[in-house]
Amino acid sequence: MTLLLEKPATVPAADRPPYWTMRRRDELAGWLFVAPQVAGIVAFVIVPLGLVVWYSLHEWNVLAGTFDFVGAANYQALADDPRLGPALRATGFFSAGLVVLNLSLALFLAVLLNQKLRGTVVFRTLFFSPVVVTLVAWTIVWGFLLQDNGGVNGFLGLLGIDGPNWLRGDTTAMISVIVVQLFKGVGLNMVLFLAALQGVPAELYEAARIDGASTWARFRLVTVPLISPTILLTSILTVVGSLQVFAQIAVLTQGGPGTSTTVLVYYLYQQAFQFHHFSYGATISLLLFAIVLALTVLQWRMRRKWVFHES
């Protein structure tokens, strides 16, 4: 006891600079806070992405249990695949159709709901409601309605139109898939547009009106530039989303009739999980990834041309 008391301390504890300064604590806290997310991205995105490349360079025979390096053979096979052209065409048809229709309808509905009118909340709720309906349930109902003797043709019959057998014709099947997805998701973009429209200052419309601008000119010259950041965001999200369409195709058409609605994702699924061509499927995956990447970068770079920034 006395020994302890007599022992002279070299540095009094209070004067020693503590190791755990606020900066060091923050340094550690920052890493700990992001650790689960980063570990997840590495394990479920980065490593798998590397494996996709690795698989694509090999020939993987699941039945024989062989895995041999083949270099660019899978890429060559993909380039020569007679089904690639139709798959790309179907993907382009679907994505272009969906994005154009979705953004224009979303903007149209948002402008309607932005008018000073009683009951717009009710309409907003109705337009948004398909977003919360289970995707496959929504698709099944439309599949039912689109039968030859189904509700859509019943409706058209009331107008004196003899509707086609939607899901059995090449073009009508693709139109059906686009329309089903359009009404499922357009409510989300509509809500984002509505929020952007409500942020446009009323004085600007007033000023344009005084300058004698017509309704259309006000929309084109005031509204569109001011909400262009939202247009960019929704178009990126919708383009990427459209390239991922799977459930609707699998439930409505199984890629048919023929291969008319076999988009790239569906083709990838068929090759990998129906024919067990894992390495060839991985090659298609990489093509899909390249398309997503290219379109996103393209839109992001185009933003300088047409997205309006206040500052």
Next chain:
Amino acid sequence: MSRKGKLLLYGVLLVCCVPFVFPTWWMATASLKPVNDIFAFTLLPQTVTLDAYRQVFELQPFGRQYLNSCYIAVIVTLGTLVISSLAGYAFARIKFRGAGVVFVIVLAGLLVPNEVTIIPLYRMFDSLGLVNSHWPLILIPMLGAPSVLATFIMRQFFITLPRELEEAGRVDGLGRLGLFWQVSLPLARPALGAVAIFTFLHSWNLYLEPIVFLSSKDKFTIPQALTQYVDAYGGAMWNVQLAAATMSALPVLIIFVLAQRQFVEGLAQTGLKG
């Protein structure tokens, strides 16, 4: 606006409603029709029968499948809220070395759709013996690409919080975890709500992952189960499919109508605004 203009506007809005409302209405009413009347073009069923609803449970363990979807969606939602709010907070408020690089790596997840990585993910879970279990359906959305959007939304929200709020907490001697948990997180309710809603819907709608990973009926989730009601010739049993579809959609629809303000405005006001 003139009276005439208003009437015209209401007219246009009503016509626009048809493709949004009609399918859901048709789903619910047709599921109550006897199988022979299923294609009858009537807004309300002539005779009402619950036959299809009985068959839903007889042909498949639909109760079990319903429970699967519910518990997976709840775990994914809670897990995503924890992981994304922590990461989003750190990216917005904490200065640490490498934050910029790590943030770019995480954001890259937004550019890699799950469809691109589904083959290696299948092989990975297969080698762990976790195929035909619910683990892939929980882990991939919670930790992989889908959680990145959640983290991004949380970050965008935390960036807008004024610094002074945390200064006060620091003076009171709170550490980082305390500042996060007691000061910032309670203010993040709107962003957490938006993240919870779209995470739940994403998990609830998942289709590719279940059909790739699951093979036994008692493990199926709802979307996958819905398409299994087919007759001996592979034709859809419409009334049964519609009954099961109605049961999967109605609870979420009812919650949505009751809480539509939080739904719509929460989604519109957070981060996603761009």
